[in-house]
Amino acid sequence: MPCLIAAPASGSGKTLVSLALAALAHRRGLSLQTFKVGPDYLDPQLLSLASGRACRNLDALLCGGPWLQRSFQRHGAQADLCLVEGVMGLFDGKGPSTEGSSAHVASLLQLPIVLVVEASRQAGSLAALVRGFRDHDPSLTIAGVVLNGVGSPRHEALLREALASIAMPVLGALPRHTSLELPSRHLGLLPAHELEDVQLRLEAWATLAEAHLDLDQLWPLLSAPAPGEAAPAPAAPANDPVPVALASDAAFHFRYPEAIELLEQNGLIVEPWSPLADEPLPQGCHGVILPGGYPELHADTLTASSRSLAALRQARQMGLPIYAECGGLLLLGKGLEDQDGVLHPMAGLLPFQARRGSLSLGYRQASPRCDGLVVRQGETLWGHEFHRWQLDQGNTGEAALWDLEGWGSPARSEGWGDGQLHASWLHLHWGGCPAIPERFAASARLAAPLGR
Incomplete structure (x- = not known):
């Protein structure tokens, strides 16, 4: 052992x-x-x-x-x-x-x-x-x-x-x-x-x-542990696989290996995409995933990535599913302040500017306010929050994605969500909530492919 x-x-x-x-x-x-x-x-x-x-x-x-x-x-x-x-x-x-x-x-x-x-x-x-x-x-x-x-x-x-x-x-x-x-x-x-x-x-x-x-x-x-019961082989996807874009570069790299594995098990082809390199979204992609990372350290480069930012806006207009966590959320706002206090324009899909502030850290229990892209009202999920940038206009009203509670942290509403968007500070581990990639894949299969 x-x-x-x-x-x-x-x-x-x-x-x-x-x-x-x-x-x-x-x-x-x-x-x-x-x-x-x-x-x-x-x-x-x-x-x-x-x-x-x-x-x-x-x-x-x-x-x-x-x-x-x-x-x-x-x-x-x-x-x-x-x-x-x-x-x-x-x-x-x-x-x-x-x-x-x-x-x-x-x-x-x-x-x-x-x-x-x-x-x-x-x-x-x-x-x-x-x-x-x-x-x-x-x-x-x-x-x-x-x-x-x-x-x-x-x-x-x-x-x-x-x-x-x-x-x-x-x-x-x-x-x-x-x-x-x-x-x-x-x-x-x-x-x-x-x-x-x-x-x-x-x-x-x-x-x-x-x-x-x-x-x-x-x-x-x-010494390695003894093998447990063999996991059942995942069922073959009922439909042909469709591609989705996953932001993967020095600004966006906070993800668990299970994320890609679960997306693939649900019939998606995960294509890496670099906003830092100003890459357009892959032609024909059916969805976008923006994981966490350090976009605040690369805000000047991201603001100059006009093709990538325009592609995100186009994806939103076409109704492609977009999933964003923490650093990925920051890319969707109107502006992002770098470490020197300089504000840089971002994609502008959400109505906030992000600036360095107090540390938010800890586990959170999340209760969705309504059905969204990957969450459903009545569910309870556990996530983790860890960031030093704060939003000047968080979504705290009735339209918020969910209510968050955590030890030592005041209860609050947070996040944006609808049938095609999930954007939040909260990191989730999809091993604990496999419905997330299942629902994202279902939405991606229904979306019209980008650029076709």
């Missing part, structure tokens, strides 16, 4: 340890399936890069326990090795609860935990910290600790002796060094495609694992 790599808090080094093990497995010619707890998009990009296989998210809130179990067994069993990287601190979930946390997922999947502890400013106090995490939930098993930020051999000896006093195995000790830092920006780590010297980093991560991790103890904790 593989392990779940967790930590007391964000920034402790669990991503670094996960990347080091994934890069080492790849160097040794072994396939390793990575998973990431929670709704994150950026860590999975790095884990996919290091392992050579698409990382899968395990989010109990967005997808539910049964789906999570099936995904873990189905994908994990197809590789030689497997690991799960946790999210934030071990017990950090929705609000103050553990729901959706790394501990929650470890309990659902019965995984042992490797705790990565940032120990650069600790000695004997480390034992109290680790003891607290070990004893907080006795149903969990902490297999051992990886020390991060170790300053010297003497410091390492102090930490090892402290953990020996509570009979906690040490599974590695990473040195304190600036070369091991992972660059980040306002929503997390840099996307994988923006990292410089990628191959050098992969080699450095693999070498780090060999030099500083106890592989005799860790490697058995990467």
Whole structure:
């Protein structure tokens, strides 16, 4: 059974340890399936890069326990090795609860935990910290600790002796060094495609694992899970496949691998489309999907992409289905402010301008106000919100797409929707709401193809 790599808090080094093990497995010619707890998009990009296989998210809130179990067994069993990287601190979930946390997922999947502890400013106090995490939930098993930020051999000896006093195995000790830092920006780590010297980093991560991790103890904790029940083969689409455009470039890249898989299972041909390159929508496409990303970092280029923006307006006029989440929503507004406060015109399909503001973060329960392109009144969906740009004119009235509620966040109405449009801040994982791609595909098949 593989392990779940967790930590007391964000920034402790669990991503670094996960990347080091994934890069080492790849160097040794072994396939390793990575998973990431929670709704994150950026860590999975790095884990996919290091392992050579698409990382899968395990989010109990967005997808539910049964789906999570099936995904873990189905994908994990197809590789030689497997690991799960946790999210934030071990017990950090929705609000103050553990729901959706790394501990929650470890309990659902019965995984042992490797705790990565940032120990650069600790000695004997480390034992109290680790003891607290070990004893907080006795149903969990902490297999051992990886020390991060170790300053010297003497410091390492102090930490090892402290953990020996509570009979906690040490599974590695990473040195304190600036070369091991992972660059980040306002929503997390840099996307994988923006990292410089990628191959050098992969080699450095693999070498780090060999030099500083106890592989005799860790490697058995990467064993792949046993396969679960075989998933039923998806039914063949009743109609001929039709193409849809998926925005895919440096501005729009926040998506889960299941999105394309589910669209294809529903009889769609997914064609990548780059607004940043000012590409027209593919001729003959029947719909448009705009995922999240960083359009605010590319607002000047997007405003100059006149062909792409005109194609979006044409798609709307022709009644093609358009699905937009978070960053994709921003492309549809009247204007988007960049990081320097300069406002740039966008497609103008929705009546707002977006500017940098306060952080919106957390899980949201969404209740649609009416039937729309992909949602129906009376349903309840779980999504995740994470953005620093805000709208000067949000759709908060009776015409809003849905009502949102979340811990610590005032209840509000949000989003735009009708029979051909779904536009919202909310990220959804379609593994937890498979009706979304089904309904989008049904609408796409009814739409007249663009440019014909």
